[in-house]
Amino acid sequence: MSSRGAVIIGGGIGGLCAAIALRQAGLEAAVYERAEAWRPVGAGLSLWSNAMRAFDALGLAGKVAGAGASWRETVMNRWDGKVLSRLSVDVLCREVGQPTVGLLRSELQQVLLRELGPGVVHLGAACTGFHVEGEGVRVTFADGREVTGDCLIGADGLHSVVRQRLFPEVRLRYGGRTSWRGVVDVASEVIPDGSQFEIYGRGVRFGICHLGRNPEGTWRMYWFLMIPAPEGGQDAPGGHQEAVLSHVRGWMEPVEALVRATRESDILRTDIHHLAPLPRWGEGPVTLLGDSAHAMVTDMGQGACQAIEDAVVLAKLLREDTDRVRALRSYEAKRRPRTAHMAELSLRSGSIRYLRNPVAVWGRDLLMRVLPPSVALQQLRLAVGHDFLA
Structure with a gap:
């Protein structure tokens, strides 16, 4: 079992940006990605x-x-x-x-991986769940691995395991x-x-x-x-x-x-x-980022853009407040209205196109x-x- 500052689940654009932003803010962060190897995914x-x-x-x-x-x-x-x-x-x-x-998308991913350098992203790590323990969180993986951290960031996309564990009643639309x-x-x-x-x-x-x-x-x-x-x-x-x-x-x-x-x-x-706007994104030392929190239709081209914004705002607030849980709630309070508005704009934008x-x-x-x-x-x-x- 190993210990990290922030455990980030998901090595997509949002997860990698979060790791970069957090490390630039002087905070430890590690990314756990379920894929066994990097392949050109997406277009x-x-x-x-x-x-x-x-x-x-x-x-x-x-x-x-x-x-x-x-x-x-x-x-x-x-x-x-x-x-x-x-x-x-x-x-x-x-x-x-x-x-x-x-x-x-794959070229942007490579830019971000080069910025992070070796040892930050762990491949073949399929998250199966997590448990809040005291002021931190223990995360489990399909291969039996366990890691602990001060906080957990679910950046694992549309079919987020972290979101499913937090809000099992939520369904994609x-x-x-x-x-x-x-x-x-x-x-x-x-x-x-x-x-x-x-x-x-x-x-x-x-x-x-x-x-x-x-x-x-x-x-x-x-x-x-x-x-x-x-x-x-x-x-x-x-x-x-x-x-x-x-x-x-x-x-x-x-x-x-x-x-x-x-x-x-x-x-x-x-x-x-897409997701209907969630009433909350996390609890305790756990939060969501990117599509895990606010997947939206593509008609405004803002899905990845909002995940990148999330990452920068999250790191800023975690740097400014040493109380991790309070910082995560501040992040959610700041980002939820913005992303809900963008999701609504995306739906409205697509209404006359088809x-x-x-x-x-x-x-x-x-x-x-x-x-x-x-x-x-x-x-x-x-x-x-x-x-x-x-």
């Missing part, structure tokens, strides 16, 4: 300026930005190529003082949509550098984002497709690409070309789940054409302009 990731502000607080903004590509404009198109709206995110980036960056995601290297830009595209059809949303250039000079592109669908749907074996193409045939270029150029093994299908009725779709497209960009910018400002460290 592209959008880091809005609020996440980059958090990385700046950790001294990592430059390294993170250098691992991906920034964008300055989001272009919304109809499926046939007609431009519905253009939104300059440059305005918000200047206000916040940080760019908006697209990069591979299906967001009503499924997604396919892919990453592909192409010889040309495909879309203008500095742009992100969103393309809309009847009940179908397709996105394209730059993730930077490879050493060979090719462009790495991330795309996603989202549609309303019953929960638990499956594609035929080897049929992810064909499933995506069935929804976007005849669409504006480069949609079909990108999908056809993506290897079947590089396409992921995932149902979208309309199927032809008249409703016509009205949506008209609204996107006539709505002043300042309205959309104000909604984004609520997400990325919030001073979460105040």
Whole structure:
């Protein structure tokens, strides 16, 4: 049995950021990850300026930005190529003082692992439970290992073991949509550098984002497709690409070309789940962070961003208050309203994107054409302009 200051369950983006933030604050922290080895999991990731502000607080903004590509404009198109709206995110980036960056989740993970160095992250450690003992906590693992710490941070994602032990009555909610995601290297830009595209059809949303250039000079592109669908749907074996193409045939270029150029093994299908806001995130020396606490639908691109904010705020409050339990409750009191608001914005943002009725779709497209960009910018400002460290 070993003893650590903070025991962090989960080696995803939130857990790794929490370990970095805590160690920079002069606190001991160790991460326990169930995976046996690091593998490229997930696809592209959008880091809005609020996440980059958090990385700046950790001294990592430059390294993170250098691992991906920034964008300055989001272009919304109809499926046939007609431009519905253009939104300059440059305005918000200047206000916040940080760019908006697209990069591979696995590359961000490597940036964070290099920052932590060896000996901090323990692989093959599947948490099975925990017991509060005095002022600390004892954590157990499937291989019989036990560790103790001053506090336990459950950063183990959507299917969190820590959350299940704290709140066994809590259930995930299906967001009503499924997604396919892919990453592909192409010889040309495909879309203008500095742009992100969103393309809309009847009940179908397709996105394209730059993730930077490879050493060979090719462009790495991330795309996603989202549609309303019953929960638990499956594609035929080897049929992810064909499933995506069935929804976007005849669409504006480069949609079909990108999908056809993506290897079947590089396409992921995932149902979208979320949590209703929890009345509390922890008890005693135990708390939650990231998706474990506030999984949200993806329509604002804020899931990872909020986990990174969590990590920085948590470390700040633990550094300022030597009473660990009080610091954890302060963290929860500060983060719960912010993340609940972002979850609600995400749900509202997605409400008109997946309309199927032809008249409703016509009205949506008209609204996107006539709505002043300042309205959309104000909604984004609520997400990325919030001073979460105040």
